[in-house]
Amino acid sequence: MKYFLIVLLAHFISNAQIKEGQLDLMPWPQKINLGAGTFALSKNFKVNITGNPNPRIFIGATNFLRRLDGRTGLFLEQAFLTKINEKPEAELQINCVRNGKIEINEDESYQLVVTSNKITINATTDLGALHGLETLLQLLQNSSTSYYFPVSTVSDFPRFTWRGLMIDAARHFQPVAVIKRNLDAMASMKMNVFHWHLADDQGWRIELKNHPKLTELASDGYFYSQEEIKNIVKYADDRGILVIPEIDVPGHASALLTAYPEIGSAIANGKVTYEVQRNSGIFNATLDPTNPKTYEILSSIFDEVSLLFSGSYFHIGGDENNGKEWNANPTIQKFKQDNNLMNNHDLQTYFNMKLIPMLKKHNKKLMGWEEIMTENMSKDAIIHAWRGTNEGQEAGGALVKAAKSGYNTVLSNGYYIDLLLGLETHYLNDPIPKKIILSPEEKARVLGGEAAMWSELVTPLNIDSRIWPRTAAIAERLWSSQEVTDMKSLRKRLKTISFRLEELGITHLRNKEVILRNISNNQDTQSLNNFSNLCEPLKNYKRNGGGKKYRMHSPLTLFADACNADAAQALDFSEAVSTYLDNKTVDNKRAVTNFFKKWVVMNNDLIALSANAPLIQPLLPLSQSLSDLSEQLLLVMNKKQTVNSTLMEDLLEKCNTRSPADVELAVYTSLKKLVEIN
Amino acid sequence: MKYFLIVLLAHFISNAQIKEGQLDLMPWPQKINLGAGTFALSKNFKVNITGNPNPRIFIGATNFLRRLDGRTGLFLEQAFLTKINEKPEAELQINCVRNGKIEINEDESYQLVVTSNKITINATTDLGALHGLETLLQLLQNSSTSYYFPVSTVSDFPRFTWRGLMIDAARHFQPVAVIKRNLDAMASMKMNVFHWHLADDQGWRIELKNHPKLTELASDGYFYSQEEIKNIVKYADDRGILVIPEIDVPGHASALLTAYPEIGSAIANGKVTYEVQRNSGIFNATLDPTNPKTYEILSSIFDEVSLLFSGSYFHIGGDENNGKEWNANPTIQKFKQDNNLMNNHDLQTYFNMKLIPMLKKHNKKLMGWEEIMTENMSKDAIIHAWRGTNEGQEAGGALVKAAKSGYNTVLSNGYYIDLLLGLETHYLNDPIPKKIILSPEEKARVLGGEAAMWSELVTPLNIDSRIWPRTAAIAERLWSSQEVTDMKSLRKRLKTISFRLEELGITHLRNKEVILRNISNNQDTQSLNNFSNLCEPLKNYKRNGGGKKYRMHSPLTLFADACNADAAQALDFSEAVSTYLDNKTVDNKRAVTNFFKKWVVMNNDLIALSANAPLIQPLLPLSQSLSDLSEQLLLVMNKKQTVNSTLMEDLLEKCNTRSPADVELAVYTSLKKLVEIN
Known part of the structure; x- marks a missing residue:
């Protein structure tokens, strides 16, 4: 009944x-x-x-x-x-x-x-x-x-014509299946540009028939065959998606130079050698822009790569050339003087300009990261704006400058999903913010934006969880009206969108359990899962300690890999705390203290699990701190004890320490509010 | 502390x-x-x-x-x-x-x-x-x-040299990623033969440069390129695994005949046409063994396929030729008479013998399902024994006959994992049972066995859950000593093995949650999961109602796809009931009644979920029956009510009905024991 x-x-x-x-x-x-x-x-x-x-x-x-x-x-x-x-x-x-x-x-x-x-x-x-x-x-x-x-x-209809996702397949290789499922997910979010980062210091990922040395010496066996590339381009085309290859030059060239050291800029005693890098970071390996052989090889590479991609764009990178090899090389310095090139930027422009006809031959336009935008750069190039306050630049400044200077331009600053920042950061990052005054022609040059998935810390196991569902918010920013900005509506809709992405094979939900089962050593994952919903991986590349902690073969099967930005329960707790602070009813108090009770139990459960799971050990100090503070707050809020401010603040600060598990407690800010009023 | x-x-x-x-x-x-x-x-x-x-x-x-x-x-x-x-x-x-x-x-x-x-x-x-x-x-x-x-x-060292897994990629195409992760899992279980069923009535899955029509007309776009095949053969080789292709002839030929109707055996008024089949079952489409063109085309196909596989074996199928087209075709009947072929078996042997030199040319031996074993068949052929009591034959009879007749032979009867029978069935199925007397030479001809994963009801989403972890038990049967047969030890070890298969990318655990989330419409899956651990998909192909219920494009995202043979909780319940019946202590009784309490709650939870999840509706009648019987048994066992036998038996029988969700209640037998003693 x-x-x-x-x-x-x-x-x-x-x-x-x-x-x-x-x-x-x-x-x-x-x-x-x-x-x-x-x-x-x-x-x-x-x-x-x-x-x-x-x-x-x-x-x-x-x-x-x-x-x-x-x-x-x-x-x-x-x-x-x-x-x-x-x-x-x-x-x-x-x-x-x-x-x-x-x-x-x-x-x-x-x-x-x-x-x-x-x-x-x-x-x-x-x-x-x-x-x-x-x-x-x-x-x-x-x-x-x-x-x-x-x-x-x-x-x-879309607001912007360029709604992209970049996947870096160089740092960690991403197999065909990973690319395909992400193309399906992109299509479901009406995204239409897949930017494929195919070469970097850590690997060369594209088979070239005329340059077999590249994959033989610089891929560790992980690369896409030409047939696989054509197959993916067709798969993308079937889903309305344009594929743009990126071969990053003249910097980020360790892999290329491992195969062709003779076109590098380093001077060595005797034979110059380069090697594939195993760490993250910016490296010195840079092509020699004064060597004709550099252009011979690049032209031949571009000939072969261009034929695999049907689109009209070719991304040549151009970022983060640290100039160290150029500065140290007298021949290159002399070349600069001889050619009236005032600095390394000018030299790089000289280099870039040589690439334009190589691509034009295949009806392709050159695209590059914003560093390519120098005074003498061709206006045919597309400027990919990426730097912001992290790099000591005005956020998205290059985009505005490019549009005003007559370049078509695409925004990725604010869309670096590998930084593991909150959803809001990306969602409210408008390519043409209202405060920026641009003429209609200038506005038209802002083609759109691209989420950027750099892969230093992602493998096929965890990559989807870094891309989705957050990239859906970026997709909405690029497609929908500028007025669609309500975070509450976004979060509500994103829950369903996230769930539906599963039917396209996206593994962000299912693989979290896989990682937790591994950490728990096949024990019950409930308490680990609860804790993972309170923790966020360290943001802004802090997890990787200057690129030194994780090498390209280091394990990414850890607690930080199961956690994500926008920790689910942290948002719930934050709401409960706000509600309580606004209106201290018994019910509102109970909503808050129920969290504390759960966290004390959770900590005990984690301790019990750890008896048979070494990978849980690094989480325990943080979990213990949270439990201790929860117990104190329970006593205080239920008026069973007077406040010991020193103890509370000490416990609070312990909740603000980074755990050896490379995560931070996402409830810290809300806890602080409670401690401050008690 | x-x-x-x-x-x-x-x-x-x-x-x-x-x-x-x-x-x-x-x-x-x-x-x-x-x-x-x-x-x-x-x-x-x-x-x-x-x-x-x-x-x-x-x-x-x-x-x-x-x-x-x-x-x-x-x-x-x-x-x-x-x-x-x-x-x-x-x-x-x-x-x-x-x-x-x-x-x-x-x-x-x-x-x-x-x-x-x-x-x-x-x-x-x-x-x-x-x-x-x-x-x-x-x-x-x-x-x-x-x-x-x-x-x-x-x-x-292994007991048997042939420890295989067959995957049928014809009924439902299985992408490269599915094959690769299963090769990894096979290697982890020390299996060394991957038998790849590449063509059947429902599709032709292998690119042939000389016969592009096959994939153009008979694959729906789902096939392996030659490069992918070579890549998989190399991947298998790197893991110590031999790959054996199967092109099933002369029956199971609808896809082949869709491209080449002129070599079919049907007589039609005007032009003969065939089409790719969408249902399961045995179809009439059969190659014409009297037509020289049949051999021309097959020879050319074998030439191309053979070059892709480095191993010494080629499987030509040969099973389930129903003879209907042959019987109805006067030319074929006349051919039989003219050549003194007494029956269709003889005609098929005539056909098979023509294939041997085609394969020998490539240094490959012919292997076929047991139907190829006729009096005049070459002793060079390997006999693949598959039929058993389901097909009206003695289980594994063909294996013994083959070994005694001088053929090398491989066993698949008893290893049909798509039947969704219990673990014990497969584990205790010895290729050379102790009761069978074979000479040392005859024993040596029993090469080993193969788990068979027919794919009528599996897609990339659920296939791993049908193969693993059960195939690990078959792997043990084929590797370990004949004396290793303890079910309790097997079940205990299999829990860890199952967990560890996840690190190889096997999706049996993670995809279960995906299916349950879909059924629940993104609600809490706990009660669904509990119920899935009590239910098993209908066995022995009963789910597919004579091959008519599920077409090749029908959804396999349903409750039966989340359930599996050896329902986890049914085993626990069975143990609790046995313990209680052996010794009716208060504790033993409580262990049993606790199940009933949980099942009543579970049913209520499922009803609540169903308000927003139509896919739960088909489960409710069975869940309700279980809940009703649980309530009765609670009352009776706790002596709060006298037994109403009619009611109890009625409820018990309801627990024995097949649910519209294509599952059966795996706790039925244990429930019956309890009802009978009450």
């Missing part, structure tokens, strides 16, 4: 008019109108495609059906879409006027109309239609027994 | 003499002696390799270090092994006399000696040394704060 009442009630609730606030759409569309009523989903639901789309829409629509079926278990009848107008009677009609081109400034708009018995997606290109299918999947609702789409009209 | 006591205690316990029963080795070695003392692991631990091994040992030793480091978090210093005698001072010394060949009957033995300050692995071949490294990883022990190996001597 109870069962039927609940079912009935749920049915009643969910068939009521859906409101915008209930929808977990991301990125939020430009315009949505909800009507009354629903479109009921059944196993007979079918899709039909008309117009003149690129065949990628058939793959997209087939994948759409499989995902819908996986969620609903309806056993949808339609198997594979392969032809235009295959099922004219279908309930979902997709029309595309023309073949979408995988390039910047292509039309990606779509109109989605759901009525009670028909759904239509109209788009100029199949790229827009693919976005429409993602929105439709996000619109799916359910009662207790059935699935439906709310009657609605969505009219949507 | 409490903390330090626990740490001290754990330290004390774990440094005590380790006993064999504490070791979670699998497969159990032929001989192990434990001594006193330990080898303490530190970050300085290094590996050195001497002798004349195949370079695969460098990859194996490097992977060994990474896995050890991932478990222990020690930040081991050694990065990559690449050379012979690179670290002569290393604590682990591996010596291999010679290069191991990836073939049957190669020497795979090894001796592992752990002393308190040195470890040695001596092996004739690197294949043996790789096995030794796996054993060493399994020997790893820990105190509360440190890791060590127990002083010990292991002398080990």
